[in-house]
Amino acid sequence: MYARTATGIACLAVLLGAGSATAAPAQDIAVNTKAVIAADHTVTASGTYRCTGSAGLAPVYVTASVKQGGTSISGDSQEAVCDGAWHNWSTKSRAFGDIHLAPGPATVQGQLVQLEPRTGLIPIGTTFLAAAERQVDLVPQD
Template structure:
């Protein structure tokens, strides 16, 4: 009987330890996630810049969390960041496209720029975001072209 009590106590302790160790990781996400940005972007005649690429992610995100794509372009010291929508996390590769207005940053022009894409896990507390974790990121020099 004494051995059963020790095993039960050891099992309970192991479960508590595992719960403690993995509680911090419960907010983290699975490792099989990624995002890429294409080596080119487009500037439209109506004053918008568009970036695109691909992403993949798993559905095993914590309850109350959403995965969203964000993009940014930097040129001549000016940075423009914009959203790319919510990610469809089914383990498959998907294309993404994000468009930002140049209304307040009209100095963007065809030529070299730095593009960034992030896959962000947003944790909510009720209706409000509680925290944001970047789970995948790509950053590279691109060519901005005029798109007609």
């Protein structure tokens, strides 16, 4: 009797687990295939994201970095709207000094990052909710 019940529960768990494994994630981010590079070498990357469950004390931000060869520059961030719908994002990565990128192939990594208040030595913690990396074309701004 117990073996039959345990087997039934195990089968139910497998079936429920299979259903949730195929469900769409609550947090997701995508990167567009092109990024724009301005005359001052500022790169604008973009894409779409969706997230759920953000609360006032634990905001979620969209961040991006652009890498070309051995050079990587990080962009600004924007606060995400976590209502479960898809939203557009766009960040600017600014060059500085002799560090800059040029038109051509590059890699953009977009991330959804949640900031969480904590106690202790480091008062803010970060949780990476989603990340996407894509090969893009850096095209000159018109």
